[in-house]
Amino acid sequence: MQLLHPVQGSGGEDPGLRLSSDDPDVDRAETAPGEKGAGVLRRPLEGATSIEEGEEQSGGREADHPILFKAIGNLRARESSRVLYCTPLARALFILACLQCVGLIIVTVLLVKRSPPEVPTPPCVEPCPMDWLYNGRKCYHFSKEEAEWEDSQGICSSSNASLALIDTQEELDFMLDLICRKHMWIGLRHNGTQFHWVNGTACNSTVCAITDEGECVYIGSNALRVSGCSLIRPYICNKKPYL
Structure with missing residues (x-):
């Protein structure tokens, strides 16, 4: 598994993430002291097969690799949300909520149908015929x-x-x-x-x-x-x- 490593661009470009090379000889770029891009990590963390192993190999120093740790945090959030919505319990709760909505609709329709019809008020009837x-x-x-x-x-x-x-x-x-x-x-x-x-x-x-x-x-x-x-x-x- 390859990890994303922070790459600090030259010429004032914004730092980003670059997929490290598979070349085992690529290690760390040699730059002059004070030059932009100094100390940029360009190879994958050795033997890292998960986010946890990448954190261990990086030494857990967020100050040394802030962008890397930010990327790891985003990946953790995505995995957490994916686990939250894909677990059997989440699916069961979703189905239960849908059934409750359907049941509420059915009960409402039945109550409306069973309500007594409005009885029209009969017109006033005169007690006697006309001209009486x-x-x-x-x-x-x-x-x-x-x-x-x-x-x-x-x-x-x-x-x-x-x-x-x-x-x-x-x-x-x-x-x-x-x-x-x-x-x-x-x-x-x-x-x-x-x-x-x-x-x-x-x-x-x-x-x-x-x-x-x-x-x-x-x-x-x-x-x-x-x-x-x-x-x-x-x-x-x-x-x-x-x-």
Whole structure:
């Protein structure tokens, strides 16, 4: 194995490293005292087969061969780095780090896929159809058209409703406030003995304070009135809300 030895150039050139000659007769250049390049080592260190042996043959004197010792230090650093990255332990650690990164990516993808989908907020639903009024858990339709009592009931049924059923005095007052002195059919009819709503229930005395004679009931200016069923009037339908 040949070692690199420092060579001090002449003419002000920077010193460098020159591969020593294989000629066993080449030893040290003869120069005059004080001349540049004096004492330049030009042959390999005898019998040196490694960096350690080269250091031993040089006598371990860094002051005598500073460039040589610098080159030896660089070679040691390169060998150390090469050993560091090429050992089985280093390769195992590198593979382990790669596996950890892959595992982290897989876990992240699975978490994203398992996250619950965003549920869209349903739009606000009106409790009653268009042109119907909502009051007291019921939907009301005050017609502009006019019809007989029987026909009015049929029209309300086509909208899944009926002529208006009145359960309380408050509900009756609500209708009276909205009819604006009109006469409008409701779902109350005399069956020969008493008044019944179109759903078959009897009218209570609180609401049905009726003294007139007749068969079909309508809302008058301020109370319930009775007349023949063949008269043409506007009508009131009501039904349960959507909600």
